[in-house]
Amino acid sequence: MAQPSVAIAAAVTWQCPDGYQVHQGLNVDFPHKGMKRSFWVYPPANGASPAPVWVPLTGTVESTNDNLTAPRSGANALMAQEGFMVIGPVRQCADGDPAYAGPRCNGPGTDGWNWKPWNEGRAANASGEPWKQDAGPDASFFQAAIQCAGTRWKLDPERFYIGGISSGGTMTNRALLFDSNFWAGGMPISGEWYVTRDDGAGLSFNDARSLMAANPTDITQGRVGPYPLPARLGPMIVITLWGGNKDLWNCGPSIGLCADYRPSTQASSNFFASQPDVVHVGCSSTHGHMWPQVNTQAFNAWALKTMASHPKGASPKDFVLTPPPDGYQCHIGAFTDHYPERG
Template sequence: MKYGIDTIKTGIFLFFAWLALAGSANAQDAAGHWDIGLYGNLYGSREYQVWVPADYDQTRPLPLLLVLHGCVNGPNLMGEASGFNDVADVEGFIVVYPRQNVTANPARCWNWQLPINQARGSGEASILAGIVDAVKAGYAIDPRRVYVTGISAGGAMTSIMLACYSDVFAAGAVHSGGMYKGATTVSGSAYALLAGSIYSPESNGRLAWQCSGSPSPRPLPVLVFHGSADATVNPVNGQQAVRQFLQTNDLADDGVDNDSVKYVPTSTINAQVPGGRAYTIDSYTYGGRTLVQHYVVQGMGHAWSGSKSGLPFTDPDGPDATLITWLFLKDQLR
């Protein structure tokens, strides 16, 4: 098989990134540890688990990554499937995994489709923001480097957190999820999962910009990851998330809907995992900065790409979504 120059460049980049992580891992034998927390407000309470990385030092503020699990899942399985804890031990960042209550959703899905959870200071969004505040108060955290990611229902909830708390998060990554307010009812969410949202990404991009609560929200870098054969969350949801955040960023750069940030990729890379899946990367840059990046993994279903855990909803043949996500987020500053 012949590979293009973009494929080779991407492969070399990820290879050397792995070498750097592996070298750091060999240099340290200690592993991190779990702490358990509980946060509550008027809208309810949620347990959460904090992965404190190896060699944590209270005098050295670290980045924080909020990770939102999918349905029928939880912090431990999400940590194992993604492998974020291993990367955190090497790279030095704190990982926070909230747990959805069965009383709030019997399948432990985040209720991203309910309007009460789609607003700043309200519902589950306020609880998740409160968890972030609690961890920032209890650990040495760099407030400029707070990030959020999630998969499936957690991915859709990630879009809400990015939209409504752009003053908290420096960047985020939506895996196998959807755009902000992709549905506003339970029946609407079922349709969106099957065929995509009925709402315009451009209109929802404006709603996301308005939700932040800031008079002048800032541009927000977002990574979108999706499998082309996802039968649980139609891949069109990933496309809509890209368009929505491009529209949000178009408004955020100068407060005017003037197509300054365009829905046209500035670069497209076709790549291949050796012995695994092909994938494409569309990057959208503005002012020399990548604002949105869209990964589509060919033939992958509803799964965390690149996971070697063997757990359900993981695919070992895709590109390493965990490493790609961290490399995208780690240098973004609020």
């Protein structure tokens, strides 16, 4: 394995907001960008030092607590038993309450954002313009929480990993696209790309689906990241997961089908796989639109250990992909199973 870069490690500053004391468990009233935020801290059970960091993000309809402790939502806090520092951010729309899973977190975004619960993609109209080159306050909050936790626990600056489901997967894509200098990698699960035209203009749901179906290997712009997309990302590893043919989202009887994660995961895999300093692993399963349900904890542990095997600055040529648990098909590179008749 290649040795990580000393320069990258030196760039991380361990600091908390003035007077803030981070601790194990739920941290509240964390000041960031004019807001008071909350996040959970689960230190590694084995006392790993320096510890790799895992930042899991819930989606729209489940709470942060669900994502951390409920088996059907990932139970990501268990990854502390695997030697990871687990930091679970609470969504803005939850007003600091990690148990909140109500309507405030389910619907169109405001202030130029496309969707709640995360600041994960710019709106398609003029209100989204300020976020073409600004990742937004959620992306910087995740980094601030890690930097604060690092004042108390010794964390590995070469092994910061982020991942999430649905809107959390979309937010993962955004964080990686804007801040590839900070993250060593991530796992967007059924995340959006918000495919656009080459000029960054928004497309309707059906037009975006048609564009990817007709051009499944193309690099496409997307409202999930900066416009234009970065010419070159920093070194990292990305595991993109697609939930199979049932990986869809229905917005109710008045709207119907409003999200299809086949084209969005294809688009994200195309871009990440095209980057010379990025290892991209495309994984498919059959669980639909939710946190992976087949051998969940075995998959979580495999995915995190796979990412941790490739620290910041390691050469892509040295990466070795180990077999995933039963129920998952994974390979290095972009997806080839989404549009097999065209891919």
